[in-house]
Amino acid sequence: MSIRLDRRKMLTVSFFLCCVVPTLFPWFRAGAAEALRGVQLLGPLFLLGAALYLYALFAKRCRHRLVLGGLAHGVIFLAYLVSFFQFPAGRHDFAGRLDASQPSFWISCVLLAAHLVLFFTTEAAARRRLDKRRPAA
Numbered sequence: 541m542s543i544r545l546d547r548r549k550m551l552t553v554s555f556f557l558c559c560v561v562p563t564l565f566p567w568f569r570a571g572a573a574e575a576l577r578g579v580q581l582l583g584p585l586f587l588l589g590a591a592l593y594l595y596a597l598f599a600k601r602c603r604h605r606l607v608l609g610g611l612a613h614g615v616i617f618l619a620y621l622v623s624f625f626q627f628p629a630g631r632h633d634f635a636g637r638l639d640a641s642q643p644s645f646w647i648s649c650v651l652l653a654a655h656l657v658l659f660f661t662t663e664a665a666a667r668r669r670l671d672k673r674r675p676a677a
Contacts, residue, residue, distance in 0.1 A: 547662055548597055555593060558655035559616060562648035568627050568640045578648060581623035589615035606663050613656040620649055 563582055566575035589612045596608035624637060624645070 547666055551597055551659060551662060552594075554655055554658060555590075558651040558658075559648075560590070562644065562651055565644035565648075566642050567623070567645040567648070568637075568642060570627070570640070575642065576627055578620075578623065578645070581627055582619050583622075585619035585622060586616055589613070589619060606660065606667075609659050609663065610656065613652065613659070617649070617652055620645075620652065 563578035563586070565577065567578045567581065568576045570576050592615060593609060593612035596602055596605050596612060599605075602608065624641070627637070627640070
């Protein structure tokens with residue numbers, strides 16, 4: 541019995557689970573009872589990164605898939621950093637922002653890095669397999 545995984549479907553589902561779902565959890569405490577979710581803080585930069593990632597993954601003739609995918613993850617991480625430095629906190633210093641951050645924000649950052657590693661290893665293996673199939677000229 542053989543199990544065949546479609547790498548694009550697997551990378552799309554893992555992108556959704558590692559990069560989109562964590563934005564639905566509370567990232568920062570704004571007040572005594574109010575918590576801000578990541579989706580409330582992320583703006584067009586996150587959408588740009590997600591669109592760039594999906595283009596890199598599903599474009600038929602994308603020659604620089606690894607570069608575009610890495611760039612997309614970098615843009616999403618930049619959106620995470622912008623949300624960290626621009627959320628409305630009572631104290632505007634770095635320590636105040638660290639105190640207001642929830643564990644789900646840091647878990648989101650770790651999941652983004654894990655997905656970047658998964659993307660690079662999967663695409664590098666696919667490229668190596670494709671290069672093996674091509675006849676040497």
